[in-house]
Amino acid sequence: MSSGYESQRLLDQYLLFHYGIPAQILEGASVFHGEEEVEGLHFPEATVWSTLMLDRYEEKDQDELRALDVGCAVGRSSFELSRLCAEVLAIDYSQAFIDAARLLQTDREVSVRRYDEGQLETEIRITCPEAVNPERVNFELGDAMNLSSTLGQFDIVHAANLLCRLPEPRRFLYRLPELVKAGGQLILATPCSWSEEFTPKENQPEGSTLEFVHASLDETFELKREIELPFLIRDHARKFQLSTSQTTVWLRK
Numbered sequence: 001m002s003s004g005y006e007s008q009r010l011l012d013q014y015l016l017f018h019y020g021i022p023a024q025i026l027e028g029a030s031v032f033h034g035e036e037e038v039e040g041l042h043f044p045e046a047t048v049w050s051t052l053m054l055d056r057y058e059e060k061d062q063d064e065l066r067a068l069d070v071g072c073a074v075g076r077s078s079f080e081l082s083r084l085c086a087e088v089l090a091i092d093y094s095q096a097f098i099d100a101a102r103l104l105q106t107d108r109e110v111s112v113r114r115y116d117e118g119q120l121e122t123e124i125r126i127t128c129p130e131a132v133n134p135e136r137v138n139f140e141l142g143d144a145m146n147l148s149s150t151l152g153q154f155d156i157v158h159a160a161n162l163l164c165r166l167p168e169p170r171r172f173l174y175r176l177p178e179l180v181k182a183g184g185q186l187i188l189a190t191p192c193s194w195s196e197e198f199t200p201k202e203n204q205p206e207g208s209t210l211e212f213v214h215a216s217l218d219e220t221f222e223l224k225r226e227i228e229l230p231f232l233i234r235d236h237a238r239k240f241q242l243s244t245s246q247t248t249v250w251l252r253k
């Protein structure tokens with residue numbers, strides 16, 4: 001199985017999406033007037049900082065917090081989690097994404113080709129954000145539906161825009177109670193973009209995605225928050241994908 005996330009173009013697109021500053025993402029896009037009006041920037045930061053119930057942690061606890069980021073892609077949310085947690089395990093099924101995240105971790109800066117139009121592209125430099133703790137993050141290749149039994153338990157589990165990319169989403173959902181410590185938080189974000197390209201129809205929700213997730217989690221988790229987070233991905237200067245991700249925060253009972 002391949003996650004379908006191995007091409008150079010997709011890698012460049014995700015590096016820009018996760019680390020590009022608004023001016024780099026929006027350059028040449030006449031449809032937008034002023035970055036402050038543009039929705040969907042900063043999504044990989046928002047799935048961490050607009051969701052977590054931070055009042056549950058005291059500063060002294062932070063030396064011990066463990067987080068797991070599943071479907072981390074090129075790692076921006078994992079680095080954000082490293083501001084709060086002493087240890088972050090970041091797992092993705094794409095070798096290209098994991099390699100890029102590791103390169104950023106060591107070099108702090110990498111080159112990205114931003115697509116502008118046809119064969120026109122611009123080389124830009126993107127950087128690992130200030131004040132994160134890259135040394136706390138461990139990027140690993142892995143399959144969300146077949147996570148190792150030796151991972152242990154986590155205070156925070158974060159899975160953004162992963163669920164509807166899995167062939168068997170229930171296998172991932174059923175594993176979560178074991179992975180989140182009692183009192184720990186689970187952040188699940190999904191644009192609910194179900195497609196047979198990724199998930200056979202019989203494994204997709206028949207009703208709403210939220211009902212589907214409730215059915216798997218209600219016994220062991222309590223739903224605490226539900227918000228919609230927009231995200232904007234640049235295809236090229238005249239084409240952007242704006243979506244929203246249904247983002248839920250669950251407390252492990």
Ligand SMILES: C[S@@+](CC[C@H](N)C(=O)[O-])C[C@H]1O[C@@H](n2cnc3c(N)ncnc32)[C@H](O)[C@@H]1O
Pocket residue numbers: 003005044070071072073074091092093094097142143144145159160161162165166
């Ligand atoms: C739509 S991207 C979302 C990435 C990132 N979390 C974000 O919010 O921008 C989905 C990610 O899930 C990864 N992925 C797909 N199938 C996976 C699997 N079975 N196990 C782990 N990661 C997987 C892909 O490689 C890709 O990085």
